[in-house]
Amino acid sequence: MERSTTAFSFSLLASLALGFVLVVRAQQNPGFISIDCGATNAYIEEENNIAYETDEGFIDSGNNMQVSTEVIYENNLQSSKNVRSFPNGKRNCYTLRPDQGKNKTYLIRAIFWYANYDGKNQTPQFDLYIDVNYWATVSYSTYCYKEIMYVPQAYDIQVCLVNTGNGVPFISALELRTFDDDIYRLRSGFLQTQERYDIGLSSKSFIRYPIDVYDRIWAAQNYDWSTVNTTAAIDLSDGNDAYKYKIPGEILRTAQTSMNASIPLYLQWTPSISLSTKKWIVYFYFVEIERLTSGLQREFTISINDHRFTKTVSLEYLKPVAVVSSPVGGSFITFSIESTNKSGNPPILNAVEFYTVGDLPNVPTAQDDVKAINGIKATYLIKRESWQGDPCVPSNYTWDGLNCSYGNPPRIISLKLSSSNLTGDIVSSLSHLSRLEYLNLSGNNLTGSVPEALKKRVMEKTLNMSLTGTAIPCLADPCPQKKKKHDILIPVVASVSGFLVILFGALAVVWLSKRKQIAESNKRTLRLKNRPFKYGEVSRVTGNFGRVIGEGGFGKVYHGTLDNGTVVAVKMLSESSKQGYKEFQAEAQLLMIVHHGNLVSLLGYCDDSKHMALIYEYMANGNLRQHLSDATNRGPAKGLDMEQETTNSCGCSTRFGLFA
Ligand SMILES: *[C@@H]1O[C@H](CO)[C@@H](O)[C@H](O)[C@H]1NC(C)=O
Ligand SMILES: *[C@@H]1O[C@H](CO)[C@@H](O)[C@H](O)[C@H]1NC(C)=O
Ligand SMILES: *[C@@H]1O[C@H](CO)[C@@H](O)[C@H](O)[C@H]1NC(C)=O
Ligand SMILES: *[C@@H]1O[C@H](CO)[C@@H](O)[C@H](O)[C@H]1NC(C)=O
Ligand SMILES: *[C@@H]1O[C@H](CO)[C@@H](O)[C@H](O)[C@H]1NC(C)=O
Ligand SMILES: *[C@@H]1O[C@H](CO)[C@@H](O)[C@H](O)[C@H]1NC(C)=O
Ligand SMILES: *[C@@H]1O[C@H](CO)[C@@H](O)[C@H](O)[C@H]1NC(C)=O
Ligand SMILES: *[C@@H]1O[C@H](CO)[C@@H](O)[C@H](O)[C@H]1NC(C)=O
Ligand SMILES: *[C@@H]1O[C@H](CO)[C@@H](O)[C@H](O)[C@H]1NC(C)=O
Ligand SMILES: *[C@@H]1O[C@H](CO)[C@@H](O)[C@H](O)[C@H]1NC(C)=O
Numbered sequence: 001m002e003r004s005t006t007a008f009s010f011s012l013l014a015s016l017a018l019g020f021v022l023v024v025r026a027q028q029n030p031g032f033i034s035i036d037c038g039a040t041n042a043y044i045e046e047e048n049n050i051a052y053e054t055d056e057g058f059i060d061s062g063n064n065m066q067v068s069t070e071v072i073y074e075n076n077l078q079s080s081k082n083v084r085s086f087p088n089g090k091r092n093c094y095t096l097r098p099d100q101g102k103n104k105t106y107l108i109r110a111i112f113w114y115a116n117y118d119g120k121n122q123t124p125q126f127d128l129y130i131d132v133n134y135w136a137t138v139s140y141s142t143y144c145y146k147e148i149m150y151v152p153q154a155y156d157i158q159v160c161l162v163n164t165g166n167g168v169p170f171i172s173a174l175e176l177r178t179f180d181d182d183i184y185r186l187r188s189g190f191l192q193t194q195e196r197y198d199i200g201l202s203s204k205s206f207i208r209y210p211i212d213v214y215d216r217i218w219a220a221q222n223y224d225w226s227t228v229n230t231t232a233a234i235d236l237s238d239g240n241d242a243y244k245y246k247i248p249g250e251i252l253r254t255a256q257t258s259m260n261a262s263i264p265l266y267l268q269w270t271p272s273i274s275l276s277t278k279k280w281i282v283y284f285y286f287v288e289i290e291r292l293t294s295g296l297q298r299e300f301t302i303s304i305n306d307h308r309f310t311k312t313v314s315l316e317y318l319k320p321v322a323v324v325s326s327p328v329g330g331s332f333i334t335f336s337i338e339s340t341n342k343s344g345n346p347p348i349l350n351a352v353e354f355y356t357v358g359d360l361p362n363v364p365t366a367q368d369d370v371k372a373i374n375g376i377k378a379t380y381l382i383k384r385e386s387w388q389g390d391p392c393v394p395s396n397y398t399w400d401g402l403n404c405s406y407g408n409p410p411r412i413i414s415l416k417l418s419s420s421n422l423t424g425d426i427v428s429s430l431s432h433l434s435r436l437e438y439l440n441l442s443g444n445n446l447t448g449s450v451p452e453a454l455k456k457r458v459m460e461k462t463l464n465m466s467l468t469g470t471a472i473p474c475l476a477d478p479c480p481q482k483k484k485k486h487d488i489l490i491p492v493v494a495s496v497s498g499f500l501v502i503l504f505g506a507l508a509v510v511w512l513s514k515r516k517q518i519a520e521s522n523k524r525t526l527r528l529k530n531r532p533f534k535y536g537e538v539s540r541v542t543g544n545f546g547r548v549i550g551e552g553g554f555g556k557v558y559h560g561t562l563d564n565g566t567v568v569a570v571k572m573l574s575e576s577s578k579q580g581y582k583e584f585q586a587e588a589q590l591l592m593i594v595h596h597g598n599l600v601s602l603l604g605y606c607d608d609s610k611h612m613a614l615i616y617e618y619m620a621n622g623n624l625r626q627h628l629s630d631a632t633n634r635g636p637a638k639g640l641d642m643e644q645e646t647t648n649s650c651g652c653s654t655r656f657g658l659f660a
Contacts, residue, residue, distance in 0.1 A: 031178030033098060034051060037082075038055070068117060105179040108176050112145065114141055131152065132393040147193040149355070151185055192356045192357070194280075196352075261345055261346050275356055278329065280329065281356075297314045298314070303338065304325060320350075364393055369432075369434075372433045423445045446470040538570060
């Protein structure tokens with residue numbers, strides 16, 4: 001007692017502490033998801049005050065690994081000291097589900113630091129996907145990250161690492177940040193960060209959270225220009241143009257200008273081969289941070305490859321202006337910021353972001369199908385390497401066991417889950433796969449009945465469904481309706497009670513002695529008997545149906561003896577009785593539903609379409625015999641707790657009951 005109290009207080013304390021951490025995290029970093037991939041516990045990174053969590057709940061696959069101790073001191077970020085690596089599977093995906101939902105802009109950053117974590121001293125190369133589309137190829141030996149501005153069209157965002165045969169994919173950390181405003185959004189595609197500069201910063205090498213509330217990482221950049229800075233407060237009130245970007249004042253307080261008004265600021269570069277086909281978009285941030293004595297405003301125009309694309313930009317003291325370029329491509333790219341003739345002041349630049357445009361050519365699977373298949377995966381605890389990310393797209397990573405049609409959007413049209421260790425009922429999610437044409441559930445431990453919606457589609461012949469070897473006997477000849485089951489159940493329950501009163505007295509003496517004996521041997525005998533009943537065997541144990549002990553509505557009841565000596569009563573369905581078949585099924589189903597702790601019974605259920613039998617443990621005389629004979633009229637008085645079920649190819653299934 002004392003121990004359990006202690007244990008309880010401990011776990012209470014632990015959960016309070018955990019709750020506290022979670023609350024702190026939520027308050028500290030709203031709109032953030034920060035995952036230290038491969039970490040064993042959550043913590044707050046001292047460097048930047050960001051709360052990191054482990055990857056639990058974001059991914060099911062992969063191994064936690066620590067970077068080599070030889071290089072661990074090169075990088076003092078806790079989040080890069082371990083990685084999650086993916087030696088198995090072609091595609092492994094993290095699922096992020098931000099609170100703010102779909103159709104919002106998110107910054108997503110995947111961080112990689114190989115640091116010889118596997119001792120092979122060989123940097124792997126692999127692909128990164130955002131949802132169903134290619135994002136980047138990763139192949140770095142040094143600390144690096146890939147970052148995008150992404151507007152998801154679904155509640156779940158998948159970040160996938162794809163093995164392209166050039167080494168084992170790994171990841172160090174994964175970060176998501178939510179933008180409050182509708183910024184960094186394209187009509188189509190997404191932005192991939194190439195550079196983000198705080199121009200003129202010299203006191204540190206970069207700025208990120210908490211100075212930047214969106215945790216953009218701004219690197220210090222000093223071109224060969226004049227540097228200026230101020231300590232005055234930048235006007236960040238919501239009236240001005242740059243307010244929605246929430247560029248921190250600290251970043252805007254430093255800047256560079258050209259030497260004099262007649263010299264433009266040039267930004268020019270030759271894109272690397274991998275980016276040579278990309279379009280570029282540049283975000284410029286300007287603020288006047290000098291008190292100009294001339295009385296003239298700083299004023300300039302911006303050109304791309306000698307082609308002017310803006311109206312004149314005029315700056316007012318301490319009021320920021322954001323300018324977004326139009327997309328530009330080519331093998332050599334030039335931006336020039338040039339003072340107008342009336343300005344008399346050199347052009348200025350305070351901060352700049354360079355992005356390329358990523359395309360989203362692949363359309364994801366229809367959301368209803370995705371939801372349904374994920375429901376099926378969760379209910380049946382399906383663990384398959386390929387069951388990650390989108391089920392159909394890209395088509396060469398389609399989930400194992402399903403096929404899709406590739407219209408717009410793609411749909412799941414066939415699903416094979418045969419012999420997949422599924423247990424329990426047929427989940428309704430299956431009927432939500434509305435374009436399914438083929439469904440194979442054979443060879444699973446499934447019980448219950450087929451959902452009406454699926455049954456209807458089978459009847460209409462729009463769905464080809466296989467249930468061979470499951471305990472669901474319903475499709476060939478439709479199961480009794482659910483309603484009917486209740487109709488039978490009520491009188492049955494009533495008659496069970498009545499029957500019990502009479503039977504109990506009669507059997508009490510026999511029982512008390514026998515019960516103990518059976519209870520003791522129960523577990524063992526169940527194991528021994530745990531095998532399917534074939535028709536031939538039923539015939540043998542009943543001595544070729546030699547001894548009739550009763551006759552009921554749909555057939556005779558025979559006496560039999562199993563190989564281990566257990567005496568049984570075998571209730572056969574007469575082959576002619578169509579009505580009997582339904583009742584027989586009803587009884588079989590009722591026996592699965594009705595539970596009663598005091599009655600001992602053992603049931604074999606054989607349904608191979610020609611021969612059907614119920615096999616009971618025969619443990620009493622007259623009354624029980626009478627009951628067995630009468631079962632169709634009065635309902636069975638059997639209480640069963642299902643323990644074991646086995647199936648065989650002839651379609652027989654055997655169920656065994658335990659008693660309390
Ligand atoms: C997504 O958000 C944008 C901007 O807020 C809005 O204009 C658009 O209608 C939204 N689209 C959908 C499908 O909700
Ligand atoms: C501002 O300029 C001064 C003098 O040039 C320099 O010492 C200081 O580090 C600069 N501040 C920043 C934030 O770069
Ligand atoms: C601007 O600077 C350039 C190069 O230093 C110089 O040749 C030119 O005379 C200067 N113009 C003015 C107006 O100061
Ligand atoms: C400045 O004036 C010159 C000569 O009139 C003209 O060629 C040039 O385009 C003007 N520059 C700007 C930025 O307006
Ligand atoms: C899958 O398809 C994409 C695009 O068609 C291709 O680049 C990639 O190499 C393929 N991957 C595999 C494993 O076949
Ligand atoms: C999917 O299609 C392939 C090729 O046609 C076939 O071999 C496979 O059995 C199909 N799988 C399912 C689940 O229908
Ligand atoms: C089913 O379960 C058995 C035993 O746990 C296991 O050996 C087998 O691999 C599983 N099969 C599938 C398809 O999951
Ligand atoms: C269902 O799958 C099993 C096992 O793979 C196979 O033997 C059977 O033929 C399939 N049924 C149908 C109707 O395709
Ligand atoms: C169901 O699918 C199996 C396997 O693809 C096929 O052999 C059988 O003919 C199909 N049945 C119907 C009714 O379409
Ligand atoms: C079938 O499932 C039931 C419960 O759903 C379980 O008790 C039984 O052990 C399972 N039988 C087999 C053979 O896995």
